[in-house]
Amino acid sequence: MEFLKDLIINIGQWFVALLADAGLPDIWVQVxxxxxxxxxxxxxxxATPFLLILYERKVVARIADRLGLNNSAYGGPYGLxxxxxxxxxxxxxxxxxxxxxxxxVFNSAPVVCVTVAVLIWGVIPLGPGVIGSDLxxxxxxxxxxxxxxxxxxxxxxxxxxxxxxxxxALCGVATLISREIPLVLSVMAVVMVVGSxxxxxxxxxxxxxxxxxFAMPWTALIFLxxxxxxxxxxxxxxxxxxxxxVAGYFTAYSKFGMFYLAEFxxxxxxxxxxxxxxxxxxxxPFVEQIPILGTVLWLAIKTLFVMSVIQLLHYSLPRLRTDQxxxxxxxxxxxxxxxxxxxxALAGKTLPPNAGxxxxxxxxxxxxxxxxxxxxxILAARDRAARRRQEQIRRAAQPxxxxxx
Amino acid sequence: xxxxxxxIGFLLIVALILGAATPILARLVRPQKAIPRKLEMDECxxxxxxxxxVEFKAQYYTLVIVFLLFDVAxxxxxxxxxxxxxxxxxxxxxxxxxxxxxxxxxxxxWRKGALEWL
Numbered sequence: 228m229e230f231l232k233d234l235i236i237n238i239g240q241w242f243v244a245l246l247a248d249a250g251l252p253d254i255w256v257q258v259x260x261x262x263x264x265x266x267x268x269x270x271x272x273x274a275t276p277f278l279l280i281l282y283e284r285k286v287v288a289r290i291a292d293r294l295g296l297n298n299s300a301y302g303g304p305y306g307l308x309x310x311x312x313x314x315x316x317x318x319x320x321x322x323x324x325x326x327x328x329x330x331x332v333f334n335s336a337p338v339v340c341v342t343v344a345v346l347i348w349g350v351i352p353l354g355p356g357v358i359g360s361d362l363x364x365x366x367x368x369x370x371x372x373x374x375x376x377x378x379x380x381x382x383x384x385x386x387x388x389x390x391x392x393x394x395x396a397l398c399g400v401a402t403l404i405s406r407e408i409p410l411v412l413s414v415m416a417v418v419m420v421v422g423s424x425x426x427x428x429x430x431x432x433x434x435x436x437x438x439x440x441f442a443m444p445w446t447a448l449i450f451l452x453x454x455x456x457x458x459x460x461x462x463x464x465x466x467x468x469x470x471x472x473v474a475g476y477f478t479a480y481s482k483f484g485m486f487y488l489a490e491f492x493x494x495x496x497x498x499x500x501x502x503x504x505x506x507x508x509x510x511x512p513f514v515e516q517i518p519i520l521g522t523v524l525w526l527a528i529k530t531l532f533v534m535s536v537i538q539l540l541h542y543s544l545p546r547l548r549t550d551q552x553x554x555x556x557x558x559x560x561x562x563x564x565x566x567x568x569x570x571x572a573l574a575g576k577t578l579p580p581n582a583g584x585x586x587x588x589x590x591x592x593x594x595x596x597x598x599x600x601x602x603x604x605i606l607a608a609r610d611r612a613a614r615r616r617q618e619q620i621r622r623a624a625q626p627x628x629x630x631x632x
Numbered sequence: 633x634x635x636x637x638x639x640i641g642f643l644l645i646v647a648l649i650l651g652a653a654t655p656i657l658a659r660l661v662r663p664q665k666a667i668p669r670k671l672e673m674d675e676c677x678x679x680x681x682x683x684x685x686v687e688f689k690a691q692y693y694t695l696v697i698v699f700l701l702f703d704v705a706x707x708x709x710x711x712x713x714x715x716x717x718x719x720x721x722x723x724x725x726x727x728x729x730x731x732x733x734x735x736x737x738x739x740x741x742w743r744k745g746a747l748e749w750l
Contacts (some may be wrong), residue, residue, distance in 0.1 A: 261639050265643040268643065269643060278750075318658050319663075326671040338652050345651070346640070346644060359639055359640075360639035367710070385685075390681070390684050396688050401692045401695070411706045411710075417711060435718075485654065550748075557698075557747045562735060565735050566703075568731060569731050573637070573724060577721070595730060619641075
């Protein structure tokens with residue numbers, strides 16, 4: 228039982244001791260440990276999508292109310308054989324590179340896509356002390372990786388030498404870069420309260436305050452809205468238009484398996500990021516006694532919850548056009564995020580300096596409620612104005628249309 | 633700290649290798665029957681017209697410039713956010729004035745139509 232208490236860390240320490248006993252010099256022990264650790268960590272995001280694809284396909288079959296993996300007639304026992312079947316098919320399928328494409332850029336785009344999705348996992352805390360590397364710039368590092376996926380999308384679109392791919396890639400780039408400002412600004416609000424970029428510090432701060440979802444709901448909402456476009460989830464789904472025949476920037480790829488995998492890894496990484504920033508990460512009851520619970524129970528439940536919310540949004544909302552997405556991000560989310568930072572900054576500093584974490588949490592919450600009371604009437608007024616304008620256009624159009632008849 | 637960054641370096645190498653290994657391994661088992669028609673560039677049998685690699689008008693180019701401005705502003709704001717807990721009230725008010733200026737700029741661009749899909 229003592230061994231089980233800290234399973235992952237114990238295995239790591241046992242491995243280091245094993246290498247040291249073998250008489251290797253210190254530097255080699257470090258290099259091998261780092262290499263094996265990196266390999267093990269990289270396998271986690273590469274392997275978990277296989278389970279999550281099964282989960283998502285069961286969910287979508289139920290939401291769409293159709294026969295699918297929710298029915299025992301498909302995919303073997305519990306649908307378990309479906310994903311390996313797909314994987315084998317993807318693996319053995321013929322892969323033709325268009326003759327006119329830029330072969331190097333074309334072939335390396337999916338690799339870049341997957342690499343960026345794996346790299347996010349380097350700084351995400353998976354349990355108490357279980358973290359790839361506790362960078363002091365953790366969350367900033369994740370934000371900067373966002374640039375990598377933009378490059379991958381552009382590489383795939385440009386390298387294909389296909390008009391459809393290029394047009395779709397440019398739409399995708401527009402979506403991806405315009406969600407970046409609200410993303411950075413919402414993360415900035417979290418950093419402001421925590422006072423550190425490091426991911427374990429963010430989790431520790433949520434132990435002091437309440438979960439940030441309850442302390443700053445608007446920040447959480449802006450963050451959720453801006454992470455949806457990275458894995459191509461509706462309503463911000465122009466990166467890839469699944470419901471149309473054209474498959475977005477990977478139209479020219481005969482094998483889209485790698486992009487599909489990267490998309491799932493991104494979705495998982497974004498869910499786990501939301502769970503870490505706003506739901507307290509691996510924190511939960513009994514974690515002090517049995518640390519492994521934090522990884523396998525609390526973090527898994529929270530991540531699965533966030534992922535289910537994302538999937539419900541994806542499968543129940545229609546897709547916005549690219550210009551509509553840009554309007555949402557630039558005319559709603561960006562000003563809102565800027566105002567959010569102002570309001571939180573004022574709320575945090577107007578308190579006396581000796582105020583406890585709970586007072587501060589309540590102050591942030593009150594600031595958020597105040598924001599809601601201002602933002603919702605403005606939105607309602609704009610909505611009414613837009614409706615009135617449409618009504619006028621409709622009335623103005625009616626007599627002229629009769630004349631044409 | 634150096635160890636932490638070294639881990640990210642290792643992770644980058646491992647991720648690149650694992651990412652590249654899948655297509656390379658798949659090349660060993662997959663069939664290869666390339667015929668000229670298969671390698672042509674099309675989408676649902678609609679062939680593309682003319683050159684693709686030309687000057688392409690991105691309808692949102694004004695937005696990209698605005699994006700750059702806001703990204704620089706975010707770089708200015710992040711260090712402040714990091715030090716927020718240790719700062720006095722007047723720094724918060726200064727930053728709020730800065731953000732209000734940014735918002736004013738955003739409203740100006742909005743009015744000018746720079747945020748539209750051209």
